[in-house]
Amino acid sequence: MRKNQKYSKEEMYLAIELWQESGLSQIKFCSREKLSVKTFSYWYKKYKKENRLSVEQNKETPDAFIPVEVSSDRTTAAGKESYGRTELSFPNGVQLSFPAGIDIGQLKSLINL
Structure with a gap:
């Protein structure tokens, strides 16, 4: 992928999924793929929002912290x-x-x- 190029939703969502599997930071991934970090961040926000909505519609997982009880034993x-x-x-x-x-x-x- 090249900088200053317009990408389709499908291309960017695929890039996001590849980044998540890569274990790299966003900056390193974007550098490797020759993507603008700003463009990647823009699409990642859209991706998260869309996926959060689909999860909420399916009610698979709550969109909140899960309470954890910690023992006071030392x-x-x-x-x-x-x-x-x-x-x-x-x-x-x-x-x-x-x-x-x-x-x-x-x-x-x-x-x-």
């Missing part, structure tokens, strides 16, 4: 309290890993980055 290693880690994976491939005992304010600031 394991001790060498006399220190250890809370473990929690990982949060977003649909766009972003992964967030943080200590399980993190302050909620810190967590909100990380999510809003």
Whole structure:
């Protein structure tokens, strides 16, 4: 694909699906495919919106966070309290890993980055 070229919906949706399978960042994928990041981002927003609507219509998955109950038990290693880690994976491939005992304010600031 080349920059400054108009793409059909089908072409861009295929590119998005290839990107999701590639494991690359959007920037690296666009560079490899000679796509404008701005164009790719535009189509990705449309893709997400369309797929979210189809999921909501099928009611397969909720469009919200799933509540998780975390035990307050702490394991001790060498006399220190250890809370473990929690990982949060977003649909766009972003992964967030943080200590399980993190302050909620810190967590909100990380999510809003």
